[in-house]
Amino acid sequence: MTKNELMNKLKQQLKRLEQDVLQHDSQLPKTQQKMLLDIERFNRSLFIQSGAKLFPCIEQIAKNIEQLEKQFTFKLAQQTMLYHCQRIQDQFTAVKRALQATPLDIKTAQHKKTIKRKMAVKRHQLAHQESGFSWIASHVMQNSHKLYEELNKHLNWQKKMQYKIDILQSELAHCHESDKITRQNEILLLHRRLGKCRQAITYIEERIQLYERPNKNRNYS
Structure with a gap:
């Protein structure tokens, strides 16, 4: 695969994923966005991102693709180029998994919130009894x-x-x-x-x- 073919493939992948992410982010109610606000959904080696919306990941992938395109002009070692390509593919995979995992993440956040509320009620009840x-x-x-x-x-x-x-x-x-x-x-x-x-x-x-x-x-x- 030539350099141009590789870059075109990555950009097309990004464009398709961007549409899925934009749809995902636009359909999230504010209540669910708040639930996922402090949740880290990715390994920090892949993204610096937290919360419900995934578009910040698209922006980071786009920057990495742009940097990769520039690196071709420097004629870096093939092993180095493969590393950067693999990392971008790992980012694509991670975002796709996050899209699928959002409903489960919301349920988990709701469950934690319910447990937290019950524990708070128990603490208040115990303090009241004493x-x-x-x-x-x-x-x-x-x-x-x-x-x-x-x-x-x-x-x-x-x-x-x-x-x-x-x-x-x-x-x-x-x-x-x-x-x-x-x-x-x-x-x-x-x-x-x-x-x-x-x-x-x-x-x-x-x-x-x-x-x-x-x-x-x-x-x-």
Whole structure:
């Protein structure tokens, strides 16, 4: 095969592959592009590329073919020329495999995302169980709307307990001596409950911040 025949063959291969890649890239939804964003799909010795779109590979192959064409003018050793030709063929093969592997890569990325989400939920559930606030339903911790409902519930409890403490303290100043101990015990018990309620309010507010922080960036994982 002459130099011209070889170069024409490589350029024709590239043109056909480019059409397949352009079709592949244009048909990928943005959600799937995000899933494959950080995935390395090639050996670094072949391409510097990551993510879903494969057109950067076409650009790199085109540059390699152009360099090969220039190298013919330098009359390099046959072994060197064969090496460069083989490398270009390896790149063609790798891109074709990547085209076929995209659906599997997407399924793998979806599976990893699901596992990551489940692990995050388990971590939150375990942290909740160990927090000392297990009377708050675990499913509440996974829903911002329910978290706000729970916060409002505790804020109302806090207000009611503080109001009752104020009433009891007012009664304490005017009640009979025999009733003072009872009133003091009631006030002490309410102060304990109030302290626990305030701790729960702080805890829920922290959960809301943790829940909403990733949502502000992109989504909750």
